[in-house]
Amino acid sequence: MQVTETLNEGLKRGYTITITAAELDEKVTAKLLEAQPEVEMKGFRKGKVPLAMLRKTFGDRVLGDAMQEAVDGAMSEHFEKSGDRPAMQPKIEMEGGDSWKPGNDVVVTVAYEALPSIPEVDLSGIKLERMVVKAGDDAVTEALANLAKTAQNFEKRRKGSKAKDGDQVVIDFEGFVDGEAFEGGKGEDYPLVLGSGSFIPGFEDQLVGAKEEEAVEVKVSFPEQYGAAHLAGKEALFKCTVKEVRGPKEAEIDDELAKKFGAEDLAALKGQIAERLEAEYVGAARAVLKRGLLDQLDAAVKFDLPPSLVDAEAASIAHQLWHEENPEVHDHNHGSIEPTDEHKKLAERRVRLGLLLAELGRKQEIEVTDAEFTQAVLNQARQYPGQERAFFEFVQQNPQMQQQLRAPIFEDKVVDYVVSGAEVADKEVSKEDLQKAIEALDEM
Template identity: 40%
Template sequence: MNVTETLSQGLKREFQVVLNAADLKTRLDDSLQDLQGKAKINGFRPGKVPVAHLRRLYGRSVMSDVLQNAVNEANQKIVADNNLKLAFEPQIRFPENKEEIEAAMEAKGDLAFTVALEVLPKIELADLSDVSLVKPVAEVPDADVDAALLRMAAGNRSYATKGEKAKAEKGDRLIISFVGTLDGEKFDGGTGEGIPLDLGAGQFIPGFEEQLEGAKTGEKRTVKVTFPENYAAENLAGKPAEFEVTVTDVQAPEAVKIDDELAKAFGMESLDKLKEAVSEQIGRDFAAQSRRKLKKGLLDALDGKYSFELPPTLVEQEFSSVWNQVEADMKAAKKTFADEDTTEDAARADYRKIAERRVRLGLVLAEIGEQAKVQISDDEVTQALIERARQFPGQEKQVWEFYRKNPQALAEIRAPIFEEKVVDHLLGQVKVEDQTVSREALYADEDAEETTEAKPKKAAAKKTKKAEAKADEKADDASA
């Protein structure tokens, strides 16, 4: 096997590999000899089938395996001899000349093929001793606890029948039965009985609830609506429908009560214990937001410290992922780039920068983690997998089996764990100062950041902060 480098341009490499006919014949003969000891063919004793007969029966199949093994061996040799880290699996280009391929299959001619590689850049770790970060920390306001308790009480309160002549108002609960039709024909999922509907809650199709305001117990109404264009059921999306609705009861909400009984309804022994639990939960939410902002600051600092050539294919794949989401969201919202005061070319340029940031940070974090010898234990992966399975009640076993049988999917479980460990490692190397802030300050920019990476930015000057934050969260994908 002769290997010659033919291209070294940036992160791209190409090598020509030549497998000479003599080597192919030796490999083929060795494989056939091995097959001879295993083959069971009628008319021959085990282990006594002539090699020539095996060649006639299985020669091409065995040679295909020989060539595949030779290609794999060549790839491993190239990587090892040149100390390369690959960004992608090698791309193999065989000769277009069929006669050359046929000669190689018969071990009567040399086979030359090209191995094209895209390698990862060498990254020199930057000095972070001059990096100073601010970690926003917020105390849990009593008002937030009170507001949470009010929401819990409102969602848990009882309703009482208003009476036959009472008209339904916003905030009331209706008990309804309905039959839906499209062009006069019933459709699956369009029928319901004894369904509670809270007026003003937006539970049903837009326009449905409003047409039931003022209804009385026992009243029948025809409700005409149009399913949203992005409705989950494709056979209904964008189509007009009619519902024959019968109101069987009109109920008014009873007074909200925040007391020990409310606490018991949520499994707590007293209102004080419920307040304590609510405060702790809000505190965890605050801590998570604080961590997100601190991490964003760290990754911003890293992004400013590193500049190197990026593997083109990695960037292109990341950009395609982001751009597909952009187009899907715009289609669902029925918007154009002009609606966002931009152009498709400008939006593409902005989102390509985001893709480049993702890839760059992913590679940096991978290198830092490798040099710091960051490890992920099987227990950590198992725990994360259990948490993922819990997100699908009733399907836990299927989810578990899916990830266990799909290494690439399991890598998506490992990647965030790895990233958080690397972030923890880095936070130990930089200066971090706690800064007490209000709840509003902790969540500042959240509204502005709603322009996610899946939506075009209105102008280049208005950076999509949340898109970059999402890029940070997924930076490890490039190194998974």
């Protein structure tokens, strides 16, 4: 077997691997001899099938396996000797392709981009500032008020009051399409909060201004993408009777409210809220600190980047931003999206930092534990209520998804390692200052 270098330019590498016909035949013979003791064929005892018969029956299949093993072995040996690590899956092509015939040498071309050599970084010189925010009385009071809104009750308005946005109307209703009542379109004593968006678009708007004991005909069109196919896009008439109009009343901020949220009393609820708020502040402050760290690391190192990784990342960034700007498009049936220079610049930063963090983690033998990975899968699965088992099975069968879940955990562990050795100064700031710092991250 012969490996010949054909390209060595920057990070680009090219090789040809030549496997002679004799070498290949030797591998095929070895595989057949290895399998011979277990082979049974009509007219022969187990293990006594002649080699020529085995070659005739199984030769083509074994030949393909032998070729694949030979190429894989040559690549493994090459990477071990050269120290190269491919940035992406190497491109491997067999010269001659379908025109190749048994008895000929096998010539394979291999092309890839090698990962660059990452320079050492002096982490001892990193200085960081960590924002510290205390949950003050004002923040706790604001959070309590928001809780009270979620726990609001509704009180019956005096007879003759007109319903308005935010009110709750108790209605009986029945829906008709083409003059016929349809299944699932009827309800009695249904409490509907106007403006909640819980009914078909346009339904709640037509009940604004309605009074108790008033009959209202609501005309709407089902959305084109409605879940029930037989109703999608159809015009409907709902005959409604308003039985009560109720106005919202926020819950009192007292011990009873606290008990609704599982606390012993109001003081205990305030303590829980303060803890939750400070945990949120810690998370936000960490995001700001992490950005500061990455900015310093990005400025500290420069090295060649594999073009294939940068191009793939730039395309991913452009695609993601396009969907953020076009939220009405939920599929990928759209034209190609060309990355801009800004996308490419951001991609270069992400690839550079990704490679640097990966190298730091490799040198420190940082790994994602099974427990950490399982917890990440559990957290993700909660987004699909009722389909958790299907999500677990999807992750088990999808290595790319596994990598997507492991990557942020690994990155955070490497960041924690770097921060642990850096000079970190705590700075107490207001909630507003922290919020401005978080908003600034989104603008970068």
